Amino acid sequence: MIVSLGTVAAVLAGVLVAYVRAPGGLNALDFVLPLISCGVLPARRRYPVAVLIVVAMSVAAYYPYARLDGPLIVLVFVALYTAADLGHLTAAIATGGLSLLAMGIGETGGVRHVDDSQFIMIAGWVVAAIAFGGVTRNRRAYLDEARRHAQDALQAKEEEARRRAGEERLRIARELHDVLGHNISMINVQAAAALHGLKKRPEDAEAALRTIKETSKETLRELRTTLGVLRQVDEDAPTTPADSLARVEALVAASGLKVRTELSGPLDTVPTEVDLAAARIVRESLTNVSRHSGTDQATLTITNTSGNIVIRVEDDGPGAAYDGGSGFGLQGMRERAAALGGTLEAGPRPEGGFRVTARLPLTTPTNGAR
Numbered sequence: 292m293i294v295s296l297g298t299v300a301a302v303l304a305g306v307l308v309a310y311v312r313a314p315g316g317l318n319a320l321d322f323v324l325p326l327i328s329c330g331v332l333p334a335r336r337r338y339p340v341a342v343l344i345v346v347a348m349s350v351a352a353y354y355p356y357a358r359l360d361g362p363l364i365v366l367v368f369v370a371l372y373t374a375a376d377l378g379h380l381t382a383a384i385a386t387g388g389l390s391l392l393a394m395g396i397g398e399t400g401g402v403r404h405v406d407d408s409q410f411i412m413i414a415g416w417v418v419a420a421i422a423f424g425g426v427t428r429n430r431r432a433y434l435d436e437a438r439r440h441a442q443d444a445l446q447a448k449e450e451e452a453r454r455r456a457g458e459e460r461l462r463i464a465r466e467l468h469d470v471l472g473h474n475i476s477m478i479n480v481q482a483a484a485a486l487h488g489l490k491k492r493p494e495d496a497e498a499a500l501r502t503i504k505e506t507s508k509e510t511l512r513e514l515r516t517t518l519g520v521l522r523q524v525d526e527d528a529p530t531t532p533a534d535s536l537a538r539v540e541a542l543v544a545a546s547g548l549k550v551r552t553e554l555s556g557p558l559d560t561v562p563t564e565v566d567l568a569a570a571r572i573v574r575e576s577l578t579n580v581s582r583h584s585g586t587d588q589a590t591l592t593i594t595n596t597s598g599n600i601v602i603r604v605e606d607d608g609p610g611a612a613y614d615g616g617s618g619f620g621l622q623g624m625r626e627r628a629a630a631l632g633g634t635l636e637a638g639p640r641p642e643g644g645f646r647v648t649a650r651l652p653l654t655t656p657t658n659g660a661r
Contacts, residue, residue, distance in 0.1 A: 380425055
């Protein structure tokens with residue numbers, strides 16, 4: 292609007308100067324055509340093609356028929372630029388071309404109003420106005436596209452952050468379930484044993500209480516470590532839980548079960564992520580045996596061969612009715628295995644009891660493969 296009003300003011304000032312200098316003999320077109328063309332120009336952004344046509348026709352009639360020689364042609368340049376800038380490039384080119392054609396035909400009638408150099412200059416300004424309008428439109432489209440790309444990238448980054456946060460919450464939930472569920476279950480079992488043997492076999496009660504003490508200490512340490520990850524108050528604090536296949540004897544001892552253990556292959560060179568997942572699966576499987584199997588005996592087999600860690604936990608207890616593994620324990624173990632590109636199968640054995648078999652590749656997939 293400011294550009295339009297400034298242009299109108301400049302053109303009317305030029306017309307007024309031409310009027311002051313005019314020797315006389317003016318007609319109505321000297322006043323009507325400038326008023327029409329200047330009056331419609333402020334609406335060029337809302338009605339670009341209509342304004343262009345009105346201005347072009349007014350200017351086309353002004354120069355051959357009016358007596359004054361005001362700068363109305365500037366209005367044509369502004370209208371051409373606006374039409375091209377707003378995407379009406381065809382209308383701008385057609386109007387500019389027809390205007391130059393009409394001017395050229397009019398100059399062949401005998402009376403020359405402009406010489407060749409002036410005609411070429413006017414044609415250059417027409418082309419420049421249209422070209423400049425097209426350039427500004429393309430630049431605006433480019434900036435809009437760049438802004439959309441930036442917004443899409445920011446949205447994708449936020450979605451990725453939310454996804455990672457969700458995965459981290461799920462991982463922490465699994466950690467808390469594994470640690471607290473296993474250790475509190477062991478505390479419950481040992482407390483029951485202590486109460487049962489307190490009077491009849493005090494030495495067994497003392498051993499059970501000692502196990503409760505160590506298990507609760509381990510639970511607090513694991514909980515403190517996990518909460519330290521959440522709070523991030525100490526970057527030097529350990530963030531890796533202590534579970535490891537290298538400590539499989541401690542996992543077995545903490546289960547309170549009579550476990551026959553069979554180990555095959557090196558277990559001290561397993562990648563950290565696989566090592567932690569395997570130890571958690573062992574812990575949760577033994578916890579499930581203690582809770583649900585109805586027996587205090589189990590068999591644990593861990594094999595490192597052919598680029599995989601294979602874990603098998605079996606028991607021969609009567610167990611409870613199997614519901615397909617909808618509980619958080621088996622679900623968490625399956626998610627751990629799947630996150631590493633492995634598999635986990637669980638279900639009743641044909642000969643009785645329950646079996647959990649996990650296969651974890653030693654080469655973990657990248658984030659893009661998960």
